[in-house]
Amino acid sequence: MTVQQAATRGPAARAAVPVPPGARGPLSRAVVETLTGGPPGPSDALGAVASADPYGEDLQLALHTCFELHYRGFAGVDPDREWDPDLLRLRGAMEAVFLDALRRDADLRDPSDVDGALDELLVEPVDGHGVTHHLQDEGERWHLLEHAAHRSVYHLKEADPHAWVVPRLRGRAKTALVAVQHDEFGGGRPEMIHQGLYADLLDDLGLDASYGGYVDAAPAVTLATVNMMSMFGLRRSLRGALVGHFAAAEITTAPSARRMARALERLGGGPRALRFYTEHIEADAVHEQVLRYDVIGGLLADEPDLAPDVVLGIRATNLLEDRLAGHLLGCWRADRTSLRRPLPGTVGR
Amino acid sequence: MTSNAERPKGTRVRVVPGGPVLVEGPVEVVLDDGSTVTSDRFLVALCACRRSRAFPFCDTSHRRRVRSGAPDDKERPAAD
Structure with missing residues (x-):
């Protein structure tokens, strides 16, 4: 998405509402044209969903655009489009295709073994070579900047997708999840809201801090990680998956946040960029315990039948994050940009 | 000890096997040197393994470290 105002820094950029993105195929074109008052397209597009690539650029952008109506919407688009029956029907069909793909491709060999799925995440490879290892040890500054742009699609609305699950929980699970969310939203201090800390990071690195500023540049492999959260968050039937996803994310972030802090130190990030990651090292060491014992534990005590959904949330997160990691490292090793268009002045050679 | 349903009678502490000690915050920790x-x-994870680089707070350094063949470091939203 491009943003209406030219400002990419400061409060104006952060408050700006994005404009609809550029289409990447028939599905996303139908969605965008519906939003912008073009000829009614969703009904025609419905027939194209079944044959669409579940991980492809078109379907993922179309989904992302539909979901965005539930977050901040788009400049010049009627907010009530959020409940447009044709768009909801199209979105439902696309979600079904995406969800089928996640169920097919995620590792669900032990579909009810929540502890086993979590335990796998609780080991640290001594010779890891993931994205954060790469950035910590040998990545170039333009890799770091591209990483920040990819991640901005989520972090500028960090914790928002998980807020939708709150009314779907009760008792211990609800209390614990809200306590974690309270941290994510700044613990009562607006200057500490994680979304804002990420905007500070983008500012510090000289990047566009406006909400949705890098959606047009973000490939489907990035949008899919965010669409998964939105889908799990918006569907009450997938509350177990949302909780599993949240736990998987919190468990894996403390060690990677430390590596990102080192990467920023090595590659010239300033204190406002570092703050985002140093805050997360200790915070997420706490959050992972709360998610595991109280949120997942509480949810499964209430609703033991949701165990397979919790596992799906964990495994689908692994799947999509592995795909993104493969994409980023593959592009950077080949000296190619990992974005749909390179950042100005930072192109890989 | 209290069950989950009762109101705790004091500061609630949970010892995580192989992990940190969880204490309801806020806390002031007195170190060896005074x-x-x-x-x-709202909850503080105190390091119990002495490996934390953020000691006395947990930074997940207690985790079991594994050699290759193990799953690659997953690129995750490196913060949530």
């Missing part, structure tokens, strides 16, 4: 550090998180 200095103090504070944390105002």
Whole structure:
């Protein structure tokens, strides 16, 4: 998405509402044209969903655009489009295709073994070579900047997708999840809201801090990680998956946040960029315990039948994050940009 | 000890097997040298393995470390 105002820094950029993105195929074109008052397209597009690539650029952008109506919407688009029956029907069909793909491709060999799925995440490879290892040890500054742009699609609305699950929980699970969310939203201090800390990071690195500023540049492999959260968050039937996803994310972030802090130190990030990651090292060491014992534990005590959904949330997160990691490292090793268009002045050679 | 349903009679502490000690915050921790550090998180994870680089707070350094063949470091939203 491009943003209406030219400002990419400061409060104006952060408050700006994005404009609809550029289409990447028939599905996303139908969605965008519906939003912008073009000829009614969703009904025609419905027939194209079944044959669409579940991980492809078109379907993922179309989904992302539909979901965005539930977050901040788009400049010049009627907010009530959020409940447009044709768009909801199209979105439902696309979600079904995406969800089928996640169920097919995620590792669900032990579909009810929540502890086993979590335990796998609780080991640290001594010779890891993931994205954060790469950035910590040998990545170039333009890799770091591209990483920040990819991640901005989520972090500028960090914790928002998980807020939708709150009314779907009760008792211990609800209390614990809200306590974690309270941290994510700044613990009562607006200057500490994680979304804002990420905007500070983008500012510090000289990047566009406006909400949705890098959606047009973000490939489907990035949008899919965010669409998964939105889908799990918006569907009450997938509350177990949302909780599993949240736990998987919190468990894996403390060690990677430390590596990102080192990467920023090595590659010239300033204190406002570092703050985002140093805050997360200790915070997420706490959050992972709360998610595991109280949120997942509480949810499964209430609703033991949701165990397979919790596992799906964990495994689908692994799947999509592995795909993104493969994409980023593959592009950077080949000296190619990992974005749909390179950042100005930072192109890989 | 209290069950989950009762109101705790004191500061609730949970010892995570192989992991940190979880204490309801805020806390002031007195270190060996008499200095103090504070944390105002709703829950504080105190390092019990002495490996934390953020000691006395947990930074997940207690985790079992594995050699290759193990799953690659997953690129995750490196913060949530």
